[in-house]
Amino acid sequence: MNTTSVEQKGEALIFEHSDPQRQTSSLAPDVNISEISQGLPAHLLRKQDVELPQVGELQVVRHYTRLSQKNFSIDTHFYPLGSCTMKYNPRACNTLAQLPGLIGRHPMAHASMSQGIMSCLYDLQTMLMEATGMKQVSLMPMAGAQGEFAGVAMIRAYHDHHQDNGRTEIIVPDAAHGTNPATAVMCGYKVKELPTNDQGDVDLDALEQMIGPQTAGIMLTNPSTLGVFERKINYIADMIHKAGGLLYYDGANLNAILGKVKPGDMGFDVIHMNLHKTFSTPHGGGGPGAGPVGVSERLQPFLPIPMVGKNDQGYYWITENDQPLSIGHLSAWMGNVGVLLRAYIYALLLGREGMARVSEYATLNANYLLKRFSDAGFDIAFPERRASHEFILTLKKEAKEYGTTAMDFAKRLLDYGFHAPTTYFPLLVPECFLIEPTETESKEELDRFVETMIKILEEAKQSPDLLKQAPYELPVRRLDDVKAARELDLNYYYQE
Amino acid sequence: MPYIPHTPEEVAQMLSVIGADSIDELFDEIPKELRNDGLDSIPARQSEMAIQRILSEKGLLDGTPMCFAGGGAYEHHIPAAVWEIATRGEFYSAYTPYQAEASQGTLQVIYEFQSMIASLTAMDVSNASLYDGASGLAEAVLMAIRANRKVKSKRILMPASVSPVYRQVVETIVKNQGISLELIDLDSDSGTIDREKLTAQTEAFSALVIPQPNYLGCMEEVHELTDWAHEQGALVIGLVNPTALALLEAPGNWGKAGADIAVGEGQPLGVPLASGGPYVGFMACKQKLVRQLPGRIVGRTVDLDGKPGFSLTLQAREQHIRRSKATSNICTNQGLMATAATLYMAFMGTNGLQKVAASSVANTQRLMALMEKIPSVSLPFGKQVFHEFVLALDVDADTVLERLAQEDILGGINISRNYDSVSGHKNLLLICVTETKTEADLKFFAATLGDIVKAIKEGE
Numbered sequence A: 001m002n003t004t005s006v007e008q009k010g011e012a013l014i015f016e017h018s019d020p021q022r023q024t025s026s027l028a029p030d031v032n033i034s035e036i037s038q039g040l041p042a043h044l045l046r047k048q049d050v051e052l053p054q055v056g057e058l059q060v061v062r063h064y065t066r067l068s069q070k071n072f073s074i075d076t077h078f079y080p081l082g083s084c085t086m087k088y089n090p091r092a093c094n095t096l097a098q099l100p101g102l103i104g105r106h107p108m109a110h111a112s113m114s115q116g117i118m119s120c121l122y123d124l125q126t127m128l129m130e131a132t133g134m135k136q137v138s139l140m141p142m143a144g145a146q147g148e149f150a151g152v153a154m155i156r157a158y159h160d161h162h163q164d165n166g167r168t169e170i171i172v173p174d175a176a177h178g179t180n181p182a183t184a185v186m187c188g189y190k191v192k193e194l195p196t197n198d199q200g201d202v203d204l205d206a207l208e209q210m211i212g213p214q215t216a217g218i219m220l221t222n223p224s225t226l227g228v229f230e231r232k233i234n235y236i237a238d239m240i241h242k243a244g245g246l247l248y249y250d251g252a253n254l255n256a257i258l259g260k261v262k263p264g265d266m267g268f269d270v271i272h273m274n275l276h277k278t279f280s281t282p283h284g285g286g287g288p289g290a291g292p293v294g295v296s297e298r299l300q301p302f303l304p305i306p307m308v309g310k311n312d313q314g315y316y317w318i319t320e321n322d323q324p325l326s327i328g329h330l331s332a333w334m335g336n337v338g339v340l341l342r343a344y345i346y347a348l349l350l351g352r353e354g355m356a357r358v359s360e361y362a363t364l365n366a367n368y369l370l371k372r373f374s375d376a377g378f379d380i381a382f383p384e385r386r387a388s389h390e391f392i393l394t395l396k397k398e399a400k401e402y403g404t405t406a407m408d409f410a411k412r413l414l415d416y417g418f419h420a421p422t423t424y425f426p427l428l429v430p431e432c433f434l435i436e437p438t439e440t441e442s443k444e445e446l447d448r449f450v451e452t453m454i455k456i457l458e459e460a461k462q463s464p465d466l467l468k469q470a471p472y473e474l475p476v477r478r479l480d481d482v483k484a485a486r487e488l489d490l491n492y493y494y495q496e
Numbered sequence B: 001m002p003y004i005p006h007t008p009e010e011v012a013q014m015l016s017v018i019g020a021d022s023i024d025e026l027f028d029e030i031p032k033e034l035r036n037d038g039l040d041s042i043p044a045r046q047s048e049m050a051i052q053r054i055l056s057e058k059g060l061l062d063g064t065p066m067c068f069a070g071g072g073a074y075e076h077h078i079p080a081a082v083w084e085i086a087t088r089g090e091f092y093s094a095y096t097p098y099q100a101e102a103s104q105g106t107l108q109v110i111y112e113f114q115s116m117i118a119s120l121t122a123m124d125v126s127n128a129s130l131y132d133g134a135s136g137l138a139e140a141v142l143m144a145i146r147a148n149r150k151v152k153s154k155r156i157l158m159p160a161s162v163s164p165v166y167r168q169v170v171e172t173i174v175k176n177q178g179i180s181l182e183l184i185d186l187d188s189d190s191g192t193i194d195r196e197k198l199t200a201q202t203e204a205f206s207a208l209v210i211p212q213p214n215y216l217g218c219m220e221e222v223h224e225l226t227d228w229a230h231e232q233g234a235l236v237i238g239l240v241n242p243t244a245l246a247l248l249e250a251p252g253n254w255g256k257a258g259a260d261i262a263v264g265e266g267q268p269l270g271v272p273l274a275s276g277g278p279y280v281g282f283m284a285c286k287q288k289l290v291r292q293l294p295g296r297i298v299g300r301t302v303d304l305d306g307k308p309g310f311s312l313t314l315q316a317r318e319q320h321i322r323r324s325k326a327t328s329n330i331c332t333n334q335g336l337m338a339t340a341a342t343l344y345m346a347f348m349g350t351n352g353l354q355k356v357a358a359s360s361v362a363n364t365q366r367l368m369a370l371m372e373k374i375p376s377v378s379l380p381f382g383k384q385v386f387h388e389f390v391l392a393l394d395v396d397a398d399t400v401l402e403r404l405a406q407e408d409i410l411g412g413i414n415i416s417r418n419y420d421s422v423s424g425h426k427n428l429l430l431i432c433v434t435e436t437k438t439e440a441d442l443k444f445f446a447a448t449l450g451d452i453v454k455a456i457k458e459g460e
Helices: A034-038 A057-068 A091-097 A115-132 A146-161 A179-186 A204-210 A233-242 A298-302 A337-375 A394-404 A406-415 A444-460 A464-468 A481-486 B010-018 B047-060 B078-086 B106-121 B133-147 B164-177 B196-201 B222-231 B287-292 B320-325 B335-372 B399-406 B416-423 B439-459
Strands: A137-138 A168-172 A190-194 A214-220 A244-249 A271-272 A291-294 A307-311 A314-318 A391-394 A432-435 B155-159 B180-184 B207-213 B235-240 B261-265 B281-285 B298-302 B308-312 B388-393 B425-430
Touching: A034 B335, A057 B106, A057 B335, A091 A337, A091 B047, A091 B222, A115 A137, A115 A271, A115 A291, A115 A307, A115 A314, A115 A337, A115 B047, A115 B439, A137 A307, A146 A179, A146 A214, A146 A271, A146 A291, A168 A179, A179 A190, A179 A214, A179 B164, A179 B425, A190 A204, A204 A233, A204 B010, A214 A233, A233 A244, A244 B287, A291 A298, A298 B388, A314 B010, A337 A391, A337 A444, A337 B010, A337 B047, A391 B281, A394 A444, A406 A432, A406 A444, A406 A464, A444 A464, A481 B298, B078 B335, B106 B281, B106 B308, B106 B335, B106 B388, B133 B155, B133 B164, B133 B207, B133 B235, B133 B261, B133 B281, B164 B180, B180 B196, B196 B222, B207 B222, B222 B235, B281 B287, B335 B388, B335 B425, B399 B439, B416 B425
Parallel strands: A168 A190, A168 A214, A214 A244, A244 A271, B155 B180, B155 B207, B207 B235, B235 B261
Antiparallel strands: A137 A291, A271 A291, A307 A314, A391 A432, B261 B281, B298 B308, B388 B425
C-alpha cells in the first residue's frame, strides 16, 4: 500500500479514481452492448475492452476543476509572454459563438442552411483585408504555422506556375520564429539564415549578397521578434522583388501595428494572421488557433480553398471550380470556424475605433514598461530603439555577476504570481526576456510587475540560491526535464 | 474604451515617464509614407447586446435541422459538464505550458489525454493532439516516410475508401516534398479496398493507409491488410474513428504485429460540430517511433523534492529548438479541444463509450431496414457498417437533399461525384446515424425521403 501523502503525490490521475464496476449511465444511452456487437463481423471486434476511467460525475468534475486551479491563465494572472499576445479574451465571444444554429451546424449543411455562418465569414474576410491592406483573404489555415505553410506553398505555386524552377531558397532572419525555417523546409525549400545588425534591423549587406536568381522569397516579421520596427522595409521589398522573389509577412506581431500601417503597403505579397493573438480568440492551453492568409493580387489565384464568395443569390463556397490554381485544402472543411466566429465577434465589439486603439495601448504599455525597467537598472537589448508592442530585456549582466539565469528570474516571478515572459527567444539575445504586456493590462498591474522584478533583482544580489531553487509557492517545484526526456513516461498504461 | 482600462490621467503619467508627448509619437520609427490608418470597411463599434441580436439572427437563419450527415464530422450528445469545465478561464485563457510549474493543470490533462488515446488505439504513446484528422493524416504520412528506414521510398498507398477531402488535404501538405500518393481502387461490391489490385502492387512503398471504418461506413479487413503491408516492408497507418474503437479492434492489435501509427479525428469525443472546426486530431504510435512523432508531447517526471509532476518533453524534435530540421512546423496543438475530449472520455468511461457506439450501430441498422423498404432505393455495399452507410437512388441526389432541407432534414452527403465510376450508381448519399436519433426520427426521415423520391419520379 502506498502511504505517500496527498500533498507529496499531487493530484491523483483520473485513472486512479477508476473502478470498472462503476457505471455513470445517465450520460450514455441505454442499450444492450453484447446484443448489438453480434451484428458486426466478429473477427473485427475488439478482443480486450478499452481502458477508460470509470468515475462518478461529481468526482470527474472535481478532479478537472482542481486541475484547472493549478494553471496560470490570463483570467487569473498577468501573462506577459512575448510574441504570444496574451490579452483579455472577451467572454461574449465565447458565449455568442455557441448560440443555437451556430454551434451545432454540420460542415456539410445545405447552402440554404448556411447563409448565416457564411455571412459572418464573408464579413470577417472583408475586415481582415481592410486591416492588412491585402487584396483577398482565405480563412482556411487552422493555426499560425499552417498559415505560414499556406503562404510559402503559394509562393512556390506562383514560381511553379511561371515555370520559374530555379528558385530553391527562402531567406529567414536569425531572429525569426522557429516555425519559419521549419515551414520553408516543408515546402521543399532550402533555408538561408539572414543575420541581424546591432540595431535589431536586418543586415542589408548580408541580404544583398544572399539574394539571387535562386531566391524564392523572404519571410519577415515586422515589427520583428526583437520588438523593433524594420525601418528599411520598402528598400528590402524592392530588393527582393527586383530579384524575382516574393515577400512573406509573419503576422505574429500584427497587434503592434493594427490601424497604423498595413503589411500590404509595406510590399508584402502574402501574410498570415494569428487570430488567437491579435483578434483575441482563446489560447486554450495551446490551441486551437486560426491563421488566415491574405495575399496581393499576384498570389490571389493560389489561395487555399474554400473561401466565401457573394453574388446575387447570396453567399457561396469558392471551391476548386472557381479557383483551379489553388494550393488546395488544408483541413477537411472550412478551417477552425468556431475560432473565426470568435474573432468576428471580437472585431464587431471593437469596431474601427477600438481596433486602432489596440496597437496604441499595446505600444504605450510596452514603452512604459521598457522605460521603467531601464530606469530600474535593467539592461534593454536595443535601448536606442522605440519598443513596438513588446521589447527585450537581457539579464546577461545579472547572470555574470550573481550566477542567476533568465530562467531563474522567470521561475521566481511565478512565486510572486506573474507568468514569466518568453525566455531565451529570440535565440540571438543572451539571457533574454521577451516582454509583451498587451493593451488590456492596467498601469497598476504593470507597476506591480516592475516592482516585483526589482525585488527579485535584489534577491539575486543578496541570495542568488533563492532564485536558483525557485519556484516554492507553485503546485510543484522545478521539474526534472532531463529525467522526463531520458525515462519517457507518456502513458499511464504503458511504461517503457 | 472596450477592454482598455487606462484613465486619461494614467495615460498622461505613462507618457511622461516615457518622455513622449502623445501615443502617436510612439510610432515615430514607422516611415511616414507607410502610415495608413484607414479602417473604413470595418463597422463602427457596437454593444454586446446589439451583437448578441445580430448573432442570434444569423443562427436562426441556419436553423437546427435533424442531422443525418457524417463523413468525418459526427453529431453526438455532449454531457453538459464537458464544456462547463473546459471553458473555465484557467483552461480557456492559458497558453502552451512553457512554464511547467505554472501549468500543471493543462499538463496533467494532456498526459491523461495521451493515456486515453493510447488505450483507445492500443498504442504505446500518443502526442498532445494535432489540428484535425485530415491534417493529422498528412503528418502521419510524413512521419511514416521519416520512420521507414527499411524501404527508402517516398510512395504511400492511399485507398479510395479514405475520405476524398482527407486525400486532398494530404496531397496539399506533402506534395512539395516529392511524396507520391498512389490511389488504390475501391471494390465496388464491398465498398472496401480492392485487395486484388492492392496486392498486385510491385513497386516499393513506405506505408499503407487503412481506414476503419472507411469513409463509406464499411469495414476493412484490417488484419489481412496489415500483415500484407508488413510483409512488403511497409508501415501501416490506421485511420480510425474514436467512437468506433469502443467496439472495433484497435489498430495496435491489427494483424500479427499491429499498425505502426494510429491517427484520426477526435471530434466525436465531445467536440461540437461547429461548421467543421475547431476539431482535434489525435496520433499515437509504437514506442520505437516516438522520436518521429510530430507535435507536443507531455511526460511525467519529478520535481526537486521528488514529487511527481508533468512537463513538455522530447522538445528536441520541435521547430522552436530544431528550426529547419524539426519533425514538423507545428507549434500549437488543439489544447482546449483535447481538454474537452479528455473530459468526455472521463465522463463516459469504457462503458459509456461502448454504449454510445452500440447505440449508433443499432440506430444505423434500424434506418437501413426502413430505407430498404423504399422502392427505387438500394444499399449497394450491404449492411455490415458501423454508423454510416451508402444509399443509392435512381433520382438526382442533390434534388433529394434540397427537398429534405425544406423539411428541416440534413439528409446526408452527396458522394456521387467522388464514387460514380466505382459503384455503377449515379446517385449516392452517405448517411450517418448516431445515438442522438430516436425511433420516431428514423421513421420520419425514411418516410420523408420515400415521399420525396416518389414525388420526383412521378414528376418525371
